[in-house]
Amino acid sequence: MQVYYSNTHRLHNPPFELFDGGQHMPYLENPERMERILSALKQQDWAEILEPENFGLDPVLAVHDADYVDFLRTAYEEWTQVKTTYEKKALLPATFPPRGWSHRPKSLLGRAGYYMFDLSAPIMDGTYQAALGSVNCALSGAKAIAGGKSSAFALCRPPGHHAGKSFCGGYCYLNNAAIAANWLSAVGKVAILDIDYHAGNGTQDIFYERGDVLTLSIHADPDAEYPAFCGYADETGAGQGSGLHRNFPLPAETDDAQYLSALGETLTLLRSFSPAFLVVSAGMDLYSGDPLGTFKVTREGIRQIGARLAALGLPTLIVMEGGYNNAALGENITTLLEKFS
Ligand code: SP5
Ligand code: ZN
Numbered sequence: 001m002q003v004y005y006s007n008t009h010r011l012h013n014p015p016f017e018l019f020d021g022g023q024h025m026p027y028l029e030n031p032e033r034m035e036r037i038l039s040a041l042k043q044q045d046w047a048e049i050l051e052p053e054n055f056g057l058d059p060v061l062a063v064h065d066a067d068y069v070d071f072l073r074t075a076y077e078e079w080t081q082v083k084t085t086y087e088k089k090a091l092l093p094a095t096f097p098p099r100g101w102s103h104r105p106k107s108l109l110g111r112a113g114y115y116m117f118d119l120s121a122p123i124m125d126g127t128y129q130a131a132l133g134s135v136n137c138a139l140s141g142a143k144a145i146a147g148g149k150s151s152a153f154a155l156c157r158p159p160g161h162h163a164g165k166s167f168c169g170g171y172c173y174l175n176n177a178a179i180a181a182n183w184l185s186a187v188g189k190v191a192i193l194d195i196d197y198h199a200g201n202g203t204q205d206i207f208y209e210r211g212d213v214l215t216l217s218i219h220a221d222p223d224a225e226y227p228a229f230c231g232y233a234d235e236t237g238a239g240q241g242s243g244l245h246r247n248f249p250l251p252a253e254t255d256d257a258q259y260l261s262a263l264g265e266t267l268t269l270l271r272s273f274s275p276a277f278l279v280v281s282a283g284m285d286l287y288s289g290d291p292l293g294t295f296k297v298t299r300e301g302i303r304q305i306g307a308r309l310a311a312l313g314l315p316t317l318i319v320m321e322g323g324y325n326n327a328a329l330g331e332n333i334t335t336l337l338e339k340f341s
Contacts (some may be wrong), residue, residue, distance in 0.1 A: 011126020
């Protein structure tokens with residue numbers, strides 16, 4: 001199986017994140033995640049680790065608004081020019097617009113608040129370059145399956161599924177899976193299945209009104225879990241996209257049996273959509289030992305998920321999303337991919 005990986009992710013390494021209650025925490029979405037996965041993949045004879053190709057900005061701009069991408073591109077350099085009385089670390093605003101406030105301010109911190117929906121996507125020196133490298137991994141995997149490979153794995157960092165048309169958050173800046181899916185949609189019909197523990201609100205935002213891409217997300221109930229404001233079962237698409245988005249919110253402590261039953265529902269929807277390609281947003285934070293998760297999905301459960309997805313027999317691009325139990329990440333990913341290899 002082709003695995004696309006770029007070292008550029010290392011340029012993005014935020015020093016901390018802010019949790020609810022103002023707690024400063026070490027950044028959970030850290031470079032070590034990739035080291036763990038990469039070293040596990042290197043031990044598999046089926047994994048062929050490749051550098052991604054550079055696809056340029058066009059496929060990114062086909063999904064994200066140009067002003068937002070421009071913000072990501074220029075924000076850090078502008079931040080270095082801003083005079084502050086405090087030591088400047090990553091760019092992170094403290095003011096956000098509530099409903100109905102639609103002005104986009106000129107100031108850098110104003111725009112940062114406008115484009116960010118939470119405090120977990122700080123922008124530092126190499127963030128934009130790392131995000132583009134991550135996109136190129138997803139696009140390279142998409143090209144591989146469009147060219148006839150039965151599957152490919154995009155080892156993306158930073159992750160993407162919380163990034164919408166014009167917002168970042170949840171460790172995500174550019175929506176790797178959505179960009180790859182949109183690129184593939186010019187070749188054939190695409191479905192996206194998001195198995196990250198958190199609702200894929202960015203992917204939902206991007207495809208919500210599109211009639212050509214089915215998007216499905218299985219995740220922790222947003223009534224009790226991040227991202228709180230999106231991912232409910234009654235959000236099913238709009239306009240041309242009516243009925244083409246489905247959320248499967250699950251309770252805390254969800255175990256293998258409950259998870260696989262929800263997965264079964266998504267497989268039925270996937271089969272009746274009969275896509276030419278499947279894109280899987282693969283967050284390993286569904287794993288029982290994840291520091292951000294509450295599910296009780298075991299490694300055997302992950303094996304089953306991989307096996308059932310592979311059994312669909314569709315050309316499949318698996319895109320790395322979240323997953324923060326670094327010690328377990330490598331084996332979780334090789335277990336998920338086993339049946340595709
Ligand atoms: C890609 C991805 O998985 N992003 C997730 C971002 C979640 N950030 C919010 C974390 C909420 C912190 N709650 C702490 C619960 C610890 N048990
Ligand atoms: Zn997640």
